[in-house]
Amino acid sequence: MTDLAAGVTRYPAGAAAGRMPRVLWLVGGLCFVVGVVAAFVTGGDPRWIAGIAAVGILLPLVSLLLPWWLRPVLLIGVTVAAGLSVDRIGIESTGWDWGRDRDLAYAACYFGSLILGLALLWKASDRRAWRRRLASAEGAPPSGQDPTGGRKIGRLLIWSDRKYEYEVADPSVEAALQAVRALDGENHTLVSIHIGRGELDVGGDAAGTMIIQQSDNRRSWRNGYQVADPAVIDRKTDPWADGRPKINITYAGADKVYPDQLLTTLPAAEAAVRSWVERAERDRSLNWWRMPGWDGLQRPPALQERDTPGGSSGSGDTDASHGL
Incomplete structure (x- = not known):
């Protein structure tokens, strides 16, 4: 870059990634633990608990492949569809009944897992934005230092x-x-x-x-x-x-x-x-x-x-x- 002095690295304005607040990890982890513990305490099936936690955590990460405006549509859509399906299939197929403590604990497990998944999504988005910032550097090699x-x-x-x-x-x-x-x-x-x-x-x-x-x-x-x-x-x-x-x-x-x-x-x-x-x-x-x-x-x-x-x-x- 002939217009840059030696040692200067330049990025397009706004290329810096907004870093995830550390408190989100604490909130996400706490909600996840509370939900899982509640499901076990109320007699939840370990297989259902593992499945619910996996869906809640992985769903936000899968949404990383989508445009940002489609992500809430996917998250809300899957959550609503799962709730309606359980309510409809309910007692006969799964033994679930939203009026019972165990099944409310399953719901808490899901939303706790979802919050943790959103924290992981934010972290993954941060990393991707940071890599894009470094790739946009002109002039001297980027330091990679994040202040x-x-x-x-x-x-x-x-x-x-x-x-x-x-x-x-x-x-x-x-x-x-x-x-x-x-x-x-x-x-x-x-x-x-x-x-x-x-x-x-x-x-x-x-x-x-x-x-x-x-x-x-x-x-x-x-x-x-x-x-x-x-x-x-x-x-x-x-x-x-x-x-x-x-x-x-x-x-x-x-x-x-x-x-x-x-x-x-x-x-x-x-x-x-x-x-x-x-x-x-x-x-x-x-x-x-x-x-x-x-x-x-x-x-x-x-x-x-x-x-x-x-x-x-x-x-x-x-x-x-x-x-x-």
Whole structure:
């Protein structure tokens, strides 16, 4: 790709796969276990239980072969057809009667299996979308590193515009600075630098107002940090208080409003990037304000989808804040 600098990989915008929330595994597994146990406790036939579980799990996976809009038709159709068949054939052929506890347990087993199957379908869809993303790469070979969901990855620089998403594995300081200097507040509004589970985000306009956010463990942004005006020195100084000036900026493609005390300019962004890339720590010349817990106002939707609320950023912190 003659229009790409050395080491840069480019993907079509929107090629990234949305990763499956881990809680879906817990819900699916729990419903499956409860359904199977209920079927056994109420005297269910092991052969029927195995068959019901197999249908519930495999049905969503089979639907992966169909267009997305046909999948719910198949799932609902088979479920309704099975229910009507049992109700019609019912007592004479199978001994099933929806009014009996055992047969209600069979139904619970089926729906538990179906939920687990849907979790497996989502996982399979994720993997297929990720393979397609890697196959669409142009320029340098794709890193294969996935920064979503709080995963621990290597060193990865990512940014995007309206048409493409870009990445550089093991970026140099100069590559990161060039990406930050290209922020224009319109097409380019976010640069992220991942190191392990840590992340430094720079957004806004390099020629105007910028925002800098950092977390040592991006599984959560509780107790993450933002570069702030020196006047913001502790939690008692609330920059979000009514009456304080607010400024509109475009950050990660979203129109956001932040207190002017939490926004900065290019020289601070360059200092933050140099320290982060070179030493994986917050630059000590800057004032870092500890973000007060999980707050949707702090992170644009695109970044919230990539983050994982509920983790902890308390381990491995580099205490580079001042007065906090």
